Amino acid sequence: MILHPGESNASYTRQSPATHFHPMATKNLNLSQLTGEKTYTEIVFSQVWGKVEAYKASHQQQKIFMMAFGDTTQPLPPTVVEAMVDAANCLADPKTYTGYEDITGNSALRQAICDNYYHKKMGVELESSEVFISDGAQSASVNIQDLFALDNTVAVQDPAYPAFVEGTVLAGRPLVNLPCEEENNFIPKLPSEKVDLIYLCFPNNPTGAVATYEQLQGFVDYARSQNAVIIFDAVYSAFISVPNVPRSIYEIEGAKECAIEIGSFSKMANFTGLRVGWCVIPEQLTIKNTMPGELNNLWRIRHAVKFWGTANVAQYGAIAALSPVGQQECQKIVNYYLKNADLLREGLEKAGLHCFGATDSPFVWVKAPQGLSSWQFFEKLLASTGIVGVPGCVFGSSGEGFLRLSTLGQQEEIKAAVEHLGALKHPMA
Incomplete structure (x- = not known):
């Protein structure tokens, strides 16, 4: 039985095969748009x-x-290597062996991200329940669109990290470009039309541009006024060296009401081969047809359906990367x-x-x-x-x-x- 929009899980029961059939399986036309050396x-x-x-x-x-x-x-940092070796040794002993982690991520890692990354570095207060561990920023930045309706319009910086565009094309959502020109220091202007999702990446890949508090406040104010959501890629935040530049969108007033942030250990800890990242979905984040905490819960459900957690040994390495040493x-x-x-x-x-x-x-x-x-x-x-x-x-x-x-x-x-x-x-x- 097909579960149609508006039906609850309770109505989903096994039934005999339907008498109506399509003549054959058909391909995903959105995915076909990405063939021919287009990615x-x-x-x-x-x-x-x-x-x-x-x-x-x-x-x-x-x-x-x-x-x-x-x-x-x-x-890899020596502390990370040591932690991963210890974790691997634990898996070799039946007395200390562990299997599945919490699908949302190791609880100690999620707490360390809140305490040692956001609070100590930026003064941002988050709850560990708002942090979800992923297998790197790439999948999180694309899959996060699963939270939103297919008719939502997506705005993307141009130039931008290509996965933002490719993920939007794959989902079949309308796409709007936000030009980043040299005369504006490669910072896009606010959308001139109504959009629902806005991808922002600062420090930017590929241009290296960073946004000021005032510039990000403008996007947050726009998102709140338009009931839009910012998807903020902060993968390179550890590289910020100039003063008075925010490392997290949550340093901006009102951002918890309208923004999702994505981070990663790939570049700051050389985890490109270990695949550990995270995304933050604040309890305060709401859109038109949701209550506070609902999007957070929906992402938890999506995790249970499409993802079963990051490798536990790699997560112990990430915990070590967030230790003082x-x-x-x-x-x-x-x-x-x-x-x-x-x-x-x-x-x-x-x-x-x-x-x-x-x-x-x-x-x-x-x-x-x-x-x-x-x-x-x-x-x-x-x-x-x-x-x-x-x-x-x-x-x-x-x-x-x-x-x-x-x-x-x-x-x-x-x-x-x-x-x-x-x-x-x-x-x-």
């Missing part, structure tokens, strides 16, 4: 990597500096990548290029010189220096004319790439 992953691994492989075949002596991927390269070790990791960003940006600027980001983000957003397109700049930089980035147009139409470079690699590689920039006979610009 970020396919573009990077096919087009970007394909061009690199073709170049290497004819330039075998050229050193290649891969700065296209946002993958980390440093080892773990936080010191994580800060060393962040500082390492920020040093990379500083070195690369300085080298690029000496080569005559105009750069953005790299201050509060491990990404350098480089403007293409001489009116080159994103792909033309990609090819010129590859041929001149061996440096490989991602063309800005891959992140949205407003990214045309830019290139994103990741500084999450080894510092020796960054320094070698800068030397190649310095050896150029003619400035890039």
Whole structure:
């Protein structure tokens, strides 16, 4: 029996097969829209990597500096490794073995996120019941749309992390772009039309831009007045180094009434391979047809239906990352990548290029010189220096004319790439 909108679970019972049949199974047309090298992953691994492989075949002596991927390269913090080894050893002993965790996440981890991350770092008060552990920010940022009706209009920064757009297309929801232009320091203006969901990412991937308290207050005020919800990607908040920049949307007055926040251990603790993240759904968050706490409960139900929790060993590693010693070790990791960003940006600027980001983000957003397109700049930089980035147009139409470079690699590689920039006979610009 099909459970139609408006029917309760109580009405869902097993019945004999229906007499009405479709002639055959049919494909998901929304998913079909993403085929043919239209997703970020396919573009990077096919087009970007394909061009690199073709170049290497004819330039075998050229050193290649891969700065296209946002993958980390440093080892896990020692405290994290120790905690995970201990957890694994517990699983090897029947006296200490544990199976399923709470599907919403290890209770100690959720409390540590509230206490050691939000309260100590930002003065934000949250309840552990408002925190849900996920297998990284990617899935949380896309799957969070399950909370909302299919006719809800989604606004996304342009350029933006592609999963926001791809997830919206996959769900079949209407999409509105919020252009992030150089003249506005890559901060979007408020939507000029009515939207229901607003994806914001600060520090931004790909541009590295950060928003001020006043700018975020404007979005919160808009969301509250329009009964909209902000989905705030704070994955790179640990990289903020300039003063008076919020690290969480909940530092903004009224945000708990209209915002969901997504965080991750991927970059600040090198967890890209461990897959541990979280999202916060405050009890105060409401939309048109809900009561306080209802969206939080609906996400809990969704977890029970579509997700059965993050690996318990990885969660113990995350708990250790939030300990006082773990936080010191994580800060060393962040500082390492920020040093990379500083070195690369300085080298690029000496080569005559105009750069953005790299201050509060491990990404350098480089403007293409001489009116080159994103792909033309990609090819010129590859041929001149061996440096490989991602063309800005891959992140949205407003990214045309830019290139994103990741500084999450080894510092020796960054320094070698800068030397190649310095050896150029003619400035890039």
